[in-house]
Amino acid sequence: MKKLRRAWIYVCAVLISLFAVGPFLWMIATSLKPPGDIYSMPLNYLPSAIxxxxxxxxLNPSADDNLNFVKWFYNTTVVSLLTTLFSIIISALGGYSMSRFRYRGRMAIGYxxxxxxxxxxxxxxxxxxxxxxxxxxxxxxIGLVIAYSTVAIPFCTWMLKGYFDSVSYSIDEAAMVDGASRLVTFIRIILPLTLPGLVVTAIFSFLTSWNEFxxxxxxxxxYGKWTLSVGIASFQGQYVVNWDxxxxxxxxxxxxxxxAFWALQKYLVSGMTAGAVK
Incomplete structure (x- = not known):
């Protein structure tokens, strides 16, 4: 009975994984299909030729005057990194303030x-x-970074407050007894202890700006300032869609x-479970 239950769990896990990965695999297959395969009936699941x-x-903008993917990629990278940096700095300071200081209206601001x-x-x-x-x-x-930050900062602030709450205040007191200022305690002690939480919120902020349309x-x-989401959407015209x-x-x-998810997966797992057990 136990083996049957375990086999059923594995089957469900495989089916859920295929359901999640399926659209990405379909996207890769379609990107490699010749134009005739894309519109063929019955539908070809695999390309007949690469x-x-x-x-x-x-990767070659000169091939099409209406295409500048490399420039869009650069624009998106710059905007996403600036949004992440800006959001994390403000959110970390705001979350630490809400977690460590007791002042009137603190929870009202949080809500x-x-x-x-x-x-x-x-x-x-x-x-x-x-x-x-x-x-x-x-x-x-810069205007786009500010717009994205208005979405990312509130969520990141609330998330980081929870991570800071999971760090005992006695650590702050011990550092200040040893002569560290509040700022030094925050930067050199509290932030390293909450690194998984910082990584999770940074990824959220990065994804918010990377995929936003x-x-x-x-x-x-x-045209030269477009991001990837806007540029890729331009491939879908009123009458023709350039599927390739x-x-x-x-x-x-x-x-x-x-x-990024593959490289930071250990921080993601620990960051999402940080503070779950007191």
Missing amino acids: NTGGYKAM LILITQMLPGSLLIIPLYIIMKEYQLLNSH LFAQTFLSD YLMAGSVMTTLPIVV
Whole structure:
């Protein structure tokens, strides 16, 4: 009975894994199909011949005047890294303040931060657009970083507060007794102890800006300043869809995230379970 139950668990795990990985495998297969295979009936699940035209076009902008994948990739990387850095610095300071200091309205501020996560991003477009227009930040990557940070910082602040709460305050007291200032204690002792939590929140902030489409489409108008999400979406026209470009670009956009998850998986597991057991 125990072996049957274990076999059933393995079967369920395999099916769930295939369900999760299936779209990515389908995307890779479609990116390698010749155009005839994409529209063939009955549908070919595997390419009849390997077609790398989409990938060559992505990496060779001169092949198509309307394609600049390398530039979009660079723009997205810069915006995502700046958003992550900006969000983590502010969130770590805010989360530490809410965790360690006792002042009037502390929890009210925390709940207010949490409530902002209940608002859809579409509600923020108009006020953010007006503010950016006022300060001449439209069509700039700095303006986009600020817009992304308004989404990432509240969540990261609340998450990091939980991680800081899991670190005993006696550690802070011991460091300050030894002569360390509050800032030195925060940077050299508390932050290393909460490294898994920092990695998890950093990845969330990075993914928020890497995959975001609505803000990027609204606030960026110049072709050369587009991010990957906007650029790849342009492959889908009103009458024609360049599936080879679309799928190849999507695969190349997804790969950095897959590599990041693989490289940081030990921090992800420990970070997501940090504080679960007191």
